[in-house]
Amino acid sequence: MRILWVWKAGSVCALPLLLFISQVNAQDAKQKSADKAQISRIHELQKGDPHGLKEIGGFLQDPDRAVRVEAVKAIVKIGSSASLDPLVSATRDTDAEVRVRATDGIVNVYLPGYVGESSLSGYFTRGVKRVKAFFSARNDSVIDDDVNVREDVAQAIAEEINFGDQMDARSNAALAAGVLRLKAAVPALEQGLRSKDSDLIFECLVALQKVHDPGAGPGAGFLVRDLDERTQVTALETVGVLRSTSAAPDVRYGLENARNLRVRRAALSSLAMLGMPEDRPVFKQYAMNGDPELRTAALEGLGRVREPEDTPALQASFDEPNADWRIHQGSAFALVNEGNVATDEFSPLPYLVENLNSRTRAGTATAYLKELIQREDVRKSIVNTLEGATRAQRLALCWIFAASQSEDLLPALKKLSSDEDAQVATAAKRATHLVQTRRSS
Numbered sequence: 105m106r107i108l109w110v111w112k113a114g115s116v117c118a119l120p121l122l123l124f125i126s127q128v129n130a131q132d133a134k135q136k137s138a139d140k141a142q143i144s145r146i147h148e149l150q151k152g153d154p155h156g157l158k159e160i161g162g163f164l165q166d167p168d169r170a171v172r173v174e175a176v177k178a179i180v181k182i183g184s185s186a187s188l189d190p191l192v193s194a195t196r197d198t199d200a201e202v203r204v205r206a207t208d209g210i211v212n213v214y215l216p217g218y219v220g221e222s223s224l225s226g227y228f229t230r231g232v233k234r235v236k237a238f239f240s241a242r243n244d245s246v247i248d249d250d251v252n253v254r255e256d257v258a259q260a261i262a263e264e265i266n267f268g269d270q271m272d273a274r275s276n277a278a279l280a281a282g283v284l285r286l287k288a289a290v291p292a293l294e295q296g297l298r299s300k301d302s303d304l305i306f307e308c309l310v311a312l313q314k315v316h317d318p319g320a321g322p323g324a325g326f327l328v329r330d331l332d333e334r335t336q337v338t339a340l341e342t343v344g345v346l347r348s349t350s351a352a353p354d355v356r357y358g359l360e361n362a363r364n365l366r367v368r369r370a371a372l373s374s375l376a377m378l379g380m381p382e383d384r385p386v387f388k389q390y391a392m393n394g395d396p397e398l399r400t401a402a403l404e405g406l407g408r409v410r411e412p413e414d415t416p417a418l419q420a421s422f423d424e425p426n427a428d429w430r431i432h433q434g435s436a437f438a439l440v441n442e443g444n445v446a447t448d449e450f451s452p453l454p455y456l457v458e459n460l461n462s463r464t465r466a467g468t469a470t471a472y473l474k475e476l477i478q479r480e481d482v483r484k485s486i487v488n489t490l491e492g493a494t495r496a497q498r499l500a501l502c503w504i505f506a507a508s509q510s511e512d513l514l515p516a517l518k519k520l521s522s523d524e525d526a527q528v529a530t531a532a533k534r535a536t537h538l539v540q541t542r543r544s545s
Contacts, residue, residue, distance in 0.1 A: 161190035180209035200270035282311030321348025344377030379408025400434035407438025506535035
């Protein structure tokens with residue numbers, strides 16, 4: 105091939121090189137045009153017939169990242185259970201954004217509204233700092249107890265937790281495992297705890313709390329002494345929620361050597377959840393502490409130890425005028441756990457039920473009652489509080505009764521199934537189904 109050299113301003117340029125660059129630019133332009141056409145087609149299908157979902161799914165195999173991103177966004181917007189198959193496939197994509205959007209889309213199928221309100225997807229256009237900020241706050245979203253997640257979906261998210269080196273996608277998968285309460289993801293979550301990334305560790309710990317598999321408790325124990333404060337506090341919470349008594353020595357160490365009030369509160373609360381008799385002196389030490397959270401944890405601990413000698417002190421805290429509402433709730437829980445299941449006015453059990461009316465207090469009251477409902481004497485008494493109960497109380501009690509997994513409460517749930525309030529009746533029917541299903545499994 106003969107080369108024609110062109111001299112210009114003291115420089116030399118080869119025409120073949122110019123031709124090559126021109127060809128590359130032409131190919132890029134052609135590819136961009138093709139991508140634009142594919143994206144336009146995706147948008148067109150998204151607005152049209154739902155049957156277009158299959159064609160959109162085909163774009164998930166496109167070599168161009170931009171096309172795959174638009175495809176997964178379209179599938180998420182279409183929603184419905186039919187979108188689960190392509191979304192599961194997309195959780196294995198090489199691109200982190202595609203995986204995150206697919207994971208959030210899966211959660212949105214089981215928890216409608218999740219993508220718009222609670223997911224990471226919306227943060228991709230807001231910069232790295234905003235994405236980092238997303239994992240700085242705890243996400244307490246969870247699906248209802250009677251929502252079942254497909255096994256292949258659970259497996260896909262479990263695999264994603266420890267897939268690749270893109271930590272945002274892995275942390276988001278751990279978050280999803282918690283929201284969906286995926287017991288199948290527990291081994292992956294435990295493996296994620298050994299990561300060096302604090303966000304992934306945090307999301308794995310929170311997810312383990314939501315899944316609530318007691319067998320996972322020991323796996324979090326080693327983080328109770330972690331040097332990162334957020335990790336240590338969340339690990340202490342997890343050990344308590346999962347009642348991991350094997351980690352009690354580490355929790356005691358955390359309490360004795362707490363670097364600040366936040367860690368001390370978490371350690372004492374965890375110890376109170378474990379409720380071990382040998383820690384009774386510690387609980388007594390904090391039972392009149394000036395900090396409401398420390399005092400409440402101590403009262404809870406005494407209630408779980410169930411030593412009759414502590415009843416007068418617990419009753420005094422319950423009756424104490426002008427005390428913080430958390431102290432009243434904690435002492436009420438302790439008294440009921442010790443056996444005071446009276447339902448007359450001003451008794452601790454009706455007090456906890458009354459707190460179900462308050463947006464501020466309902467969460468704590470519900471947690472206490474879900475624990476107490478495991479006791480037969482509580483189940484026999486609490487049905488008496490239904491008479492005159494408000495709509496908010498009846499709704500909450502449906503799910504509290506369901507948490508008992510006991511047939512003792514089926515007659516009460518049957519009565520609530522005929523409630524004049526349609527939402528209460530529906531909740532009661534769902535709770536009934538949940539009790540019957542779990543009892544038979």
